[in-house]
Amino acid sequence: MSSIAISLLDLEADSPVCLEADDYQKRPGKWCAGCGDFGALNAVKRLMAKEQLQPEKTVFVSGIGCSSRFPHYVNAYGFHGIHGRALPVATGVKLARPELDVFVTMGDGDCTSIGAGHWIHAIRYNANMVVLLLDNNIYGLTKNQTSPTTPQGYASMTSPRGAVLPALDPLQATLGVSNASFVAQTADWVPVHMYATMQAAYEHPGFSFVRILQRCPKFTPDVFQKNVENPDLTELLVHENGVDVPALEQLFKARRVHDPLNIDDARSLARRSDMLRLGVFFRDDSLPVYEKVRAVPKVSAEEKVARLNKEFERYAV
Amino acid sequence: MSTADIKSVECMEIPEHTVEIITNSGEGAQKCAQIFGQTCAKMGNGVWTVEIIPAEIEPPHHTVTSTSGNIIRFGTEKITNWGDQSKLAIAFNDQVLLSRHRLDSLKDDCIILLDSCWQQHEDEEIRRMYEEAMDEMSTKNYRFVLVPIEEEALKIVDNPSHGKNMFALGMLAEIYQRDVSIIEKQIAHIFRLKPPKVTEKNIELVKSGIAWAKENLDFQFRINSIPFDEERIVMNGNQAAAIGAIAAGMEMCAMYPITPATSVSHELSEIIESYGGMVHQAEDEIAAAGVAIGASYAGKVALTVTSGPGMALKTEFLALAIMIEVPLVVLNVQRGGPSTGLPTKVEQSDLLSSLFGQPGDAPRVVIAPRTIEECFHAMITARRIAETFRCVVIVLTDANLATGVQQFTRPPLDVRWQQGAMDQSPVPEGLRPYEWDLETGLSRRIIPGSPGGQHTVTGLAHDEDSLVSYHPSSNELGMKMRSRKLAVFQSTLMPPELHGEQEGDLLVVGWGSTEGAIVEAVDRACSEGYKVSTCQLTFLSPLEPGLKEIFSRFKNVMTVEINYSDTPGDPYINEDSRRYGQLAWVLRAHTLVDVDCWTSCPGQPLRPRDIYTHIIAKLEPNEEGVAA
Structure with a gap:
């Protein structure tokens, strides 16, 4: 379906074929019924259709885990790599081909545990990509082990008497890294917000980190239950430079105008545990983007050989 | 000791020499050696250099563990390894010199240019260490020449640690009559990012080294070079x-x-x-x-x-x-x-x-x-x-x-x-991402940007469509195709060339950087009438073809490697328990030939003399059948 659409696009540049959201789905997701990953996939498909992304010029990179199966279900190029290492691969893709649209999907174990080292440095590189942390607070694919974001006291197979340590907060961690340029949080039970957040993330020129709070129907079905049942426990951060969805005004009474350029407020809001906050915590479009600062002019093969021959003079006997 | 008033300089013409520059870390031995080695090469000599460096940046000075140095073997003909022992050494102090003596790196009649400032040093402890070191080294017939290296350097720079190396370079330039203009160019290049004064000071130091050697040394060596008309680097x-x-x-x-x-x-x-x-x-x-x-x-x-x-x-x-x-x-x-x-x-x-x-x-x-x-x-x-x-x-x-x-x-x-940019032309409909040629395992590489080629690569077992597959036959096919490619590649390789006769009593097999030392050792054995040949493998996976047939032409096959293997005759080590060198391990499995090995892991390149000794031991085992 899509390959036909694309070849038409190439042949008839005057009348481009419009791709619908479903054209971006390669095959049905094989997640459990009720998995938050479906919501993320839907939002991504809608975003791709909205932006009319060319499937052959879009790359989805992932690690290992339930959420890392994501690329298999998207009509784009996909790289389903190894546990915790999606970000280095995505960085390599972006450095090699800055013109490609790059998306990264990671789970909480993938990103904040085994891949934590890469996470910190990828934030600092600030390569232009959309990075989705599909955070269900648990290791799902390996069947119910505590992850760094599992709430303290929450029981799992590896912490049968409850997680002993306070959960790691990916927002605070990300906001603490030099050159962090876009940090947002959204949730699988507010799909309109998730879509709007992804839209903002895509528009941001840099490393757009979006934490998606989501439920694992098998192991953490109730982890956000209070917030799902009572919208008053959630505060939306709204701003013209962030995310502001008028349709949500009815449902969410707690709204705070927060300028995402203000890093101090962003950090302080991320640190507060009085309410759950959704929205863009921080966004600065002016920070250096790695593949841009590293860009060098292309050199022809003949010129390279000429330069290399000159280089040999330095070593000539 | 030298410094005769009236000096007659003896200039010996020799085919090659091995020189060591031995200093504390941070005193610039590498720079000195680098320039000297490059100069020799640029003058047409064969050269091989080996660094002696500690893992630390600058450990405490004037100790046997602070040694930083460089060995330069150079000669008229091509040089392929660092040789057996050094014949001339410049040492900035007795302790670093002692460390080289203890490693048996210096030839028995090695000429040693040692800084004279330690013998009469004001610090009693330093004098004591000096005496003990000289006493320990008296077992050899080293020819010591005391040189006021630090004193001379201090005439030009405030910190002798940043100048003695260039003074030493000057002495070497005079001893081996190096072309000073080449040295000056090298110095200018090395310090090109520093102020011009740095280059000038360094050249001044070299010149003072030359002048001192001219004035005080009564020997020189001439190492000719063979003219060449090809371009070399x-x-x-x-x-x-x-x-x-x-x-x-x-x-x-x-x-x-x-x-x-x-x-x-x-x-x-x-x-x-x-x-x-x-x-x-x-x-x-x-x-x-x-x-x-x-x-x-x-x-x-x-x-x-x-x-x-x-x-x-x-x-x-x-x-x-x-x-x-x-x-x-x-x-x-x-x-x-x-x-x-x-x-x-x-x-x-x-x-x-x-x-x-x-x-x-x-x-x-x-x-x-x-x-x-x-x-x-x-x-x-x-x-x-x-x-x-x-x-x-x-x-x-x-x-x-x-x-x-x-x-x-x-x-x-x-x-x-x-050739750069990968083909991003549209992928023909129906072409699968791993459409393996069932005979060769080869398939077209599709990269992002190619319309119609969208697929997801995965580290999971996958089929030709790159879909995750746990099907027994698709897993076996993937394994087979990935392995087949190596066999196809091997079919393009030639059997290794032998150095020496095509058959004999012993074939020495090496790999990588040891070639020069092995060939020198084998040549030495051959010149004494032993029937030894050698081959040096470059392709280790897949292995070069024809090894079993080549091995069958020799009574014995042994590898020589810089890694660990158990020594027969050591406690608990017998045919059952012995762990072989790594290449020997591979060759035994690959050829079913009883390949022996001599390996060593001293943290330095192998010496031709040591390889030679073990070749002879293999050919003429002692009563216990054990290598000497």
Whole structure:
């Protein structure tokens, strides 16, 4: 379906074929019924259709885990790599081909545990990509082990008497890294917000980190239950430079105008545990983007050989 | 002791000499040796240099563990290894000299130019250490010449530690009648980023070294060079690999600092951007592999450079590259192991881990350059293989090649090596991402940007469509296809060439950087009538063809390697328990021939004399049948 659409696009540049959201789905997701990953996939498909992304010029990179199966279900190029290492691969893709649209999907174990080292440095590189942390607070694919974001006291197979340590907060961690340029949080039970957040993330020129709070129907079905049942426990951060969805005004009474350029407020809001906050915590479009600062002019093969021959003079006997 | 009033200079013409410069770390031995070695090479001499460096940057001075130095063997003919012992040494103090004496590095009649400032030093402890050192070294017939190195340097610079090396260089220039204009050019190049005054001071120091030697030394050596009309270049193995990477069209080098591989990235960082490429210093070894694989997946020619401990960290990523058939070149500049081991020293201990270091069956190509010249060409070969066979190619060099300096024919460059941008034409409908040719295992590489080619590569077992598949037959097919590629590649290789007769009593098999020392030892044995030949393997996975047939023409086969093997006759070591050298292990399994080995892991290159001794021991075992 899509390959036909694309070849038409190439042949008839005057009348481009419009791709619908479903054209971006390669095959049905094989997640459990009720998995938050479906919501993320839907939002991504809608975003791709909205932006009319060319499937052959879009790359989805992932690690290992339930959420890392994501690329298999998207009509784009996909790289389903190894546990915790999606970000280095995505960085390599972006450095090699800055013109490609790059998306990264990671789970909480993938990103904040085994891949934590890469996470910190990828934030600092600030390569232009959309990075989705599909955070269900648990290791799902390996069947119910505590992850760094599992709430303290929450029981799992590896912490049968409850997680002993306070959960790691990916927002605070990300906001603490030099050159962090876009940090947002959204949730699988507010799909309109998730879509709007992804839209903002895509528009941001840099490393757009979006934490998606989501439920694992098998192991953490109730982890956000209070917030799902009572919208008053959630505060939306709204701003013209962030995310502001008028349709949500009815449902969410707690709204705070927060300028995402203000890093101090962003950090302080991320640190507060009085309410759950959704929205863009921080966004600065002016920070250096790695593949841009590293860009060098292309050199022809003949010129390279000429330069290399000159280089040999330095070593000539 | 010298300094005669009326001096008659004796100039001996000799075919070759080996010189050591021995200093405290941080006193510039490497710079001095680098310039001297380059000068010899530029004057047409064969050269081989070996660094002696501690892993620390500047350990406490004036101790036997602070030794930093360099050995330069140079001669009229081509030089292929560091030889047996040094014949002339310049030592900045007695303690660093003592460390070389204890390693038996100095020839019995070695001429030693030692700084005179320690003998009568005001510090009693230093005088005592000096006396004890001289006493310990009195077992040899070293010819000591006391030279006021520090005193002379102080006449020109305030800090002698930043000047003695150039004074020493001046003495060497006079002793071996080097062309001073070449030395001056080298100095100007090395200090090109510093103020001109630095170059001037250094040249002044060299000149004062020359003047002192002229005035005070009564010997000189002449080492002629054979005129040549081809263009030659001189560099170390890491430089050769770096330049080779650019010649091979590599545009992405992702790395993490690790000794002794790092200088490859120094060289690349300096120039690669003017070739449209980049060096990415990753946050760790794993990420370096990941970035290289991501770049290669997206169509760039990518390289990652590391050493043993880094290889260990990259293991999982290399398996992924093999599984998804993304081309990747990995340069492993081997050092001593295991663990942190001997970071600055040579060893050939990563062969087995390079062959088998991945979980599951993960066939890859492993090649080991034998010379510095081959470090250059290996990069071009490696890229070609990696792309043709969509596989991982590991290039195994070592600390000996990395820092050794040698001259070789300037390689002609080929513009086709630079072929860059990957084909992004539309993928014909129905073409599958792993449409393996069932005979060869080869398939078309599809990269992002090719319309209609959208698929997801995965480290999970997959079928031709790159779909995750747990089906027994698709897993077996994938294994078979990935392995088949190696057999196809092997079918393009020639059997190794033998040095020496095509049959005989003993075949010595080596790999990588040991070639020069092995050949010298074998030639020595042959000249005494022994029937010994040798071959040096470059391709280790797949192995070069015809080995079993070649081995059948010799009564005995043994490997010589710089790694560990158990010594027969040691406690508990018998035929049942003995662990063999790494190449021997592979060759025994591959050929079913009872391949013996002599290996050693002293943290330095092998000496021809030691190899010779063990060749003879193999040919003429003593009563217990044990090598002497």
